[in-house]
Amino acid sequence: MRFSIEGEYPVLRCYLNKGETIKTSAGAMSWMDGEGFDTEVTTGGIMKGLGRMLAGESLFFSYYTARLDNQEIVFASSLPGKIVNIKMGGKTFIGQKSAFLASEKTVEMETVFTKRFSSGLLGGEGFILQKFSGFGELFLEADGALFDYELRSGESLLVDQGHVFLFEESVRYEIETVKGMKNVLFGGEGLFLVRLIGPGKVTLQSMPIANLAGKIIPYVPSKD
Template sequence: MKFSIEGEYPVLRCILNRGEEIVTSAGNMSWMDEGFNIETSTGGGLMKGLARAFTGEGIFRNVYRASKDNLEIAFASSLPGKIMSLEMNGKTFITQKNAFLASEPSVKMETVFTKKFSSGLLGGEGFILQKFSGEGLLFLEADGSTVEYNLDVGQTMLIDQGHVFMFEESVRYDIETVKGIKNVMFGGEGLFLVKLTGPGKVILQTMPVANLASKIVPYVPSSK
């Protein structure tokens, strides 16, 4: 499979030859050549489909299989942001719950939860995450631009939860309470922060969709 990522508001364009396949969540495809065979399924059974629904990806997944050579299929970003390609090579990554755009069928996707149910529930974004492993190409969608860090052993970062995009499996993920009543009430950072501890790679995103929505809502007309 050949691919390119193009545009200021990016689109992923993939060229598949006969028999090659690409997987995406239902509704993610933007345009394609005639000649693809489409198979819709839960991607491993109803329970896996329901688990994926918690991440916002929906119960069903579509597999697009090329019936001849040189067929194009495209996936546009849903918001201003960045599309990232990863060659898995047996690695494992944890991402925010809405990061998945498309992948080769050999990439395995799971829904994972933070270790503490109560912390995850109160921490909002941090409760439900996506885990990717296996072989092949994986395409992810970030909100805004991305910034990359490589944490040493024991090195820690505290991050507003919406800015966490992805990290390697070796990085430990926890939810930490903001200290001090005044800080919680007037600091504007909320009650919880994500605590990531190395070693491993961490990639953050600059414009979480929740932050963008909060800036737009005051300008949306409402009926009196």
């Protein structure tokens, strides 16, 4: 499979040869060669499908298999931001619940929760995450720009949940309550933050969809 990531509002353009397959959440394909693909829609297991629904993804995966060589299929990002390619090579990553765009069929995806479910639930956006593992090409979409940190063992970052995009499995993830009533009421950061603890690589995103929606909603006309 050949691919390129193009455009200011990016698209993932893939070229598959006969017999090659790419998978995505059902409904995420943007355009493709009209007669070049066989399509199969499956849950990949009902429990895995239900887990994806909890994460805000589709219950189903769509698998596109090329009938001929050099067949084009394109996936567009859903928001202004970036499309990221990861060559898995047997590694495991934890990502935000809406990060998945597409992958080769050899990449596994499952829904995971924070260790303390109640804390994660109260934390809002981030208690449901996605775990990616296996081999092959993985493509994720991020909100806004991306910033990388390489944390040493025991080193930590304290982050607003919506800004967490991706981290290596070796990084621990904890939810902390903001201390001090004035900080809670007037700090503007919400009641909970995420502490990411090394070792491992962490990638943060600059424009979480929840923050963007919060800026837009006041300008949406409402019925009297």
